[in-house]
Amino acid sequence: MIKQAIIPLAGLGTRMLPLTSITPKELLPINGKPNLEYILEECLDAGVKQFIFIISKKKKNIKKYFFNDKFYLNIIKKKKDKRIEREFKKIKKYRKMIKFVYQNNPKGTGDAVLKCQKLIKENFFLMLLPDDLIIKKNCTKEMIQLYKQKKCSVIATKTVPKKSVSRWGILSLKNKNKNNFQITDVVEKPKINEVKSNYAIIGRYILPKIIMSEIKKLKPGQGNEIHITDAIRNLIYKGNNFYGNIFKGKYLDCGTLRGYIDSGIEISKESRWIFVWSELVMLV
16 A cells, blocks of 8 residues: 655745745645645545645745644633634544655756655555646546556656656656556657657656665756656666656646636535535535
């Protein structure tokens, strides 16, 4: 079973300025709760027991969000608000499951994962990128089910327009069915004429612990960063199996201002449908 999840949170969030000049993008609210909580809820529902947050000194507000007891206790004492009490209990539940690792100089996802090496206990672990939200279906749960079947690494994927493949990590594949396929190669942000597939990586990975040794061998690539995709590629070339999970949920990009606004609209629509449906059920 997959019990640990790495969540890289050290990025500067420059694409979200000016909103992120003070507040980390992962704490920006979407329909009444921080972006980050959607990721945590997805993982909890899939059976994850521990989160490893990778933050920097500039993102200390993320740690403060989960360790702000004095503030909450004062408010609860004055207001006696049941909603605030419920939120405080939820935050206390989360923080028991969180470990913090620092990446003060963001050098890519590969470097971020390597910072967690001493904390990873099992042979496989999750990594989730908080810019990528997936609603309507639990993508992490789907991936864990595929991992149980194949006994190997899994990456979430969806098709993207061929003209935009240079914005994504792109997978080559074989043995495809309607739900998954075996990955034969991965290329980070390729040129259009360099790939035959338009299946893109979405920010959900089940990775083997042995990837740490591959990351140590890497030299900085695009953007002078250590890319996790390069380590994945090396493992595939060495005969390690990776499968792509064609997830069934709806993908939302929260990493840009436009995407953040659109995500809020989409999630609020979904919430309204859930509310209306629950009211109808009660009437019946």
